[in-house]
Amino acid sequence: MTRASRLRVDWRASVGLVGTVVKYLSVTLAIPLAVALYYGRDVVTFAVAIVLVAGIGFALERVDPDPDLSAREGFLMVALTWFAVGIVGAIPYLIAGFGGTESTLAHPTNALFESMSGFTTTGATVVGEISFERHSHAVLLWRQLTQWLGGMGIVVLAVAILPELSVGGAQLMDAEAPGPGIQKLTPRIAETARVLWLAYLGLTVLEMVLLYGLHLAGLAPNMDLYNAVAHGLTTMPTGGFSPEARSIEAFSSAVQWVVIPFMAAAGTNFALVWHVLDGEPRRLTRDAEFRSYLGVIGVLTAVVAGLLFVGTGIETVQRGIPPIAGQLEDSVRHALFNVVSIVTTTGYANMDFNTWSDPAQYLLLFAMFIGGSAGSTGGSVKVIRWMVILRSLRSELFSTVHPEAVSPVRLGGRVIDDRAVRGIYAFTLLYLVFFVVATLVVATDAWRVGYRVTAFEAMSAVAATLGNVGPGFGSVGPMNSYLDFPTTSKLFMTFLMWIGRLEILPVLVLLTPAYWRS
Amino acid sequence: MTRASRLRVDWRASVGLVGTVVKYLSVTLAIPLAVALYYGRDVVTFAVAIVLVAGIGFALERVDPDPDLSAREGFLMVALTWFAVGIVGAIPYLIAGFGGTESTLAHPTNALFESMSGFTTTGATVVGEISFERHSHAVLLWRQLTQWLGGMGIVVLAVAILPELSVGGAQLMDAEAPGPGIQKLTPRIAETARVLWLAYLGLTVLEMVLLYGLHLAGLAPNMDLYNAVAHGLTTMPTGGFSPEARSIEAFSSAVQWVVIPFMAAAGTNFALVWHVLDGEPRRLTRDAEFRSYLGVIGVLTAVVAGLLFVGTGIETVQRGIPPIAGQLEDSVRHALFNVVSIVTTTGYANMDFNTWSDPAQYLLLFAMFIGGSAGSTGGSVKVIRWMVILRSLRSELFSTVHPEAVSPVRLGGRVIDDRAVRGIYAFTLLYLVFFVVATLVVATDAWRVGYRVTAFEAMSAVAATLGNVGPGFGSVGPMNSYLDFPTTSKLFMTFLMWIGRLEILPVLVLLTPAYWRS
Ligand SMILES: [K+]
Numbered sequence A, B: 001m002t003r004a005s006r007l008r009v010d011w012r013a014s015v016g017l018v019g020t021v022v023k024y025l026s027v028t029l030a031i032p033l034a035v036a037l038y039y040g041r042d043v044v045t046f047a048v049a050i051v052l053v054a055g056i057g058f059a060l061e062r063v064d065p066d067p068d069l070s071a072r073e074g075f076l077m078v079a080l081t082w083f084a085v086g087i088v089g090a091i092p093y094l095i096a097g098f099g100g101t102e103s104t105l106a107h108p109t110n111a112l113f114e115s116m117s118g119f120t121t122t123g124a125t126v127v128g129e130i131s132f133e134r135h136s137h138a139v140l141l142w143r144q145l146t147q148w149l150g151g152m153g154i155v156v157l158a159v160a161i162l163p164e165l166s167v168g169g170a171q172l173m174d175a176e177a178p179g180p181g182i183q184k185l186t187p188r189i190a191e192t193a194r195v196l197w198l199a200y201l202g203l204t205v206l207e208m209v210l211l212y213g214l215h216l217a218g219l220a221p222n223m224d225l226y227n228a229v230a231h232g233l234t235t236m237p238t239g240g241f242s243p244e245a246r247s248i249e250a251f252s253s254a255v256q257w258v259v260i261p262f263m264a265a266a267g268t269n270f271a272l273v274w275h276v277l278d279g280e281p282r283r284l285t286r287d288a289e290f291r292s293y294l295g296v297i298g299v300l301t302a303v304v305a306g307l308l309f310v311g312t313g314i315e316t317v318q319r320g321i322p323p324i325a326g327q328l329e330d331s332v333r334h335a336l337f338n339v340v341s342i343v344t345t346t347g348y349a350n351m352d353f354n355t356w357s358d359p360a361q362y363l364l365l366f367a368m369f370i371g372g373s374a375g376s377t378g379g380s381v382k383v384i385r386w387m388v389i390l391r392s393l394r395s396e397l398f399s400t401v402h403p404e405a406v407s408p409v410r411l412g413g414r415v416i417d418d419r420a421v422r423g424i425y426a427f428t429l430l431y432l433v434f435f436v437v438a439t440l441v442v443a444t445d446a447w448r449v450g451y452r453v454t455a456f457e458a459m460s461a462v463a464a465t466l467g468n469v470g471p472g473f474g475s476v477g478p479m480n481s482y483l484d485f486p487t488t489s490k491l492f493m494t495f496l497m498w499i500g501r502l503e504i505l506p507v508l509v510l511l512t513p514a515y516w517r518s
């Protein structure tokens, strides 16, 4: 028996399908090319990029022109897809950089970081100066488009692929919101995906229309068409890339109030969102996870708003910024906006929360571990996992007192089976262990090159990349960037964004010998 | 039906038994009284303390003169016992303080902190100045004796009571090392306890003899009889209180080499220790947990010793301390001593590891979560729990690839049942969540009063108190104290030491309605 015949995983099929994805990606590059033509900058960049990306796509596709995928290849294909699009998505940044725009993205590590940050909808940036002087409208649009495309991928991943692979308790995520019904890996997925993408596209367009409407109504002077499109592209994927260096702080409070419900919707299970659009809004309020999700946002917002209102929420008052303390609307808006942004892992900010006092910052760091709902485009742990863990702990305590009694874990009237509970524990614990170890790695790497980061900064950088949140605190705050970290740290954080987005376990599966042998 | 009759928990029996424990505690106060008589200081302190503690013990005992304890009352009794001895153990400190020795222990919060730190064998201190000028030999001996007595309690707790209560996977800890056999809560416990206490007492006396022997042989000038006794009392309980302000750094390297194996033994399952003393040393090397425990110590020591040897391990070279870099014995001794001390949660130090570089400190913080072996006097998570988690993760990954295959979690040839695995996940996750939340609480409380602590200091303070390690980093380093924290933080950390020592879940059980109702 040869070594090849012992391999049961058809890696060629996975690579072939990844090639197809890359091929389609080259088509989407036509959008920034159109923008480049309109503004007259970076036309060559995107023309060359389309040829290169399409070439790579066709080449990969030729590895297996007629791929036949079974569940097992799903793991490999998912991991390879995000890896591949992260790499080819960096091509436009690199070409634009060679063109001499003096962008920090001309460095390959930075280009890869920014691209992976886009496709994983993380929103952590290494752009030194976000401005149209430094970057063309087309390049910045590509940055936003990567998030929107990444979000499309995650909708399928979260609602159709991960539950099917039954890993880390992801099987729950579907069944909790018995949506369009996802049973088999092939034809049903396509149908489900179409329905959910329609919801995703609809909300994206709706937000763009509302934002531009505010502009036309005179309520948002700087929310021009480009900005309306840019923010529409980065809200629904919980992305957070903004073409404004000061994120949503640059816009009027009317804009901020409009963005909040869209971030909240992006952190909701898309199967539920689809039901609401389909005329069944009561499915939403009946859903146990959705109620907890709103509850968590409500409690955190109330606490932060209270801190801001009484004046202990802000440590340093920045010049030119009016005081928030004592202002009810200001306090509530800033608390709600940033709490929703962090809980859903969007990563927008309507003020630099580095100016907040320690307790308010600690609450945000804590919120980074919540991570919106299952089946949403949000990252991190997810509300439903925390709910299952809390209920399992309660059942553990109960059965300690009554060893003879059977105490199953229930959620929304359903009994969660033991294997799903164990999977959820495994994932969440692994997530926390990754967080602790990665923090030590990042802090050590920074120490190695003499770059000063506090433990809190390192913690927030890891929580924000592993959890696909985007901005952290201090040097990686919402108005700063990850640029000054050593190259090794940036590559490591690129890895964290990738493995966090894929919910860790599907990648670890690839490292087991059992996966590759029959 | 009256409310009282619905209560099934016989709390009076628990309180009565706690009274008995307190009564016996008053007898142990005769030891510091004898020392007080010998040195002629604090005689009245201990005479009054004996009367008070005995009085409290008799009063509590009268709540139920003939207690009949079932498994359920076990939880309450365990929680109440450590709570009660923590409080009454503070009495000598308070009385000595009223006597005008200007000790920081005259403050009730500090006295309680120090007493709880003793009985939980944590070794975190709020003594401002550890010296015989400031404190009598008798008071410092009481401080060490609380740890030795606490260690006796933990031996019974870890090997006999917790496994019986089947909480947080503790049921494993016994079966893994099929020791003297612990099945039923009453007569067998007494027999098991007697055997294990004998091992505990024997090793304690052996260490005292060896340490004093070094002194007599001229290899340890300042290791006089008092010091030999003091360190013997605080090693086997993985306690870490030393009458020397600079801990074991104050002694010769011969002393340091002698202390290392005793710390390592204190972090070993006591049932295994007993087998070795009983003439079956091969039980030790066959034990899966013991091998991993040694392996972890070996790897961490090698890395730290390497850092120290090449010179990147130490950031600040203190005046009067000879350089360690390039010195093989020095590098290995300092690495091994502090790694063993932290992994076993003893908390001794043979140098101020605050002078270490960031990566070396991060490794020690990481080591605080290991926590020695199950069935030892060590705190924190324990090696066996991490082993079960790792194997369960492997089995989770395997069954993701082969959903049809049964993949049980095995350890040392035995299959670990699902309930134990779930209990271990529940405990470990709860431990990490407690760690994160408590860090935020401590940092916020310090911020509230304007006391400057870094996130890393707060993390280490929580890891060191919740894990019963003792010293942390920065302001709570091994040569410093917890004195400057606000009173609220010190009370909170007293709570952390208590709940960490009791392995969290037995305390949480008391908060469930199911515990109190039939
Ligand atoms: K994000």
Ligand SMILES: [K+]
Pocket: B121, B122, B123, B238, B239, B240, B345, B346, B347, B468, B469, B470
């Ligand atoms: K200790």
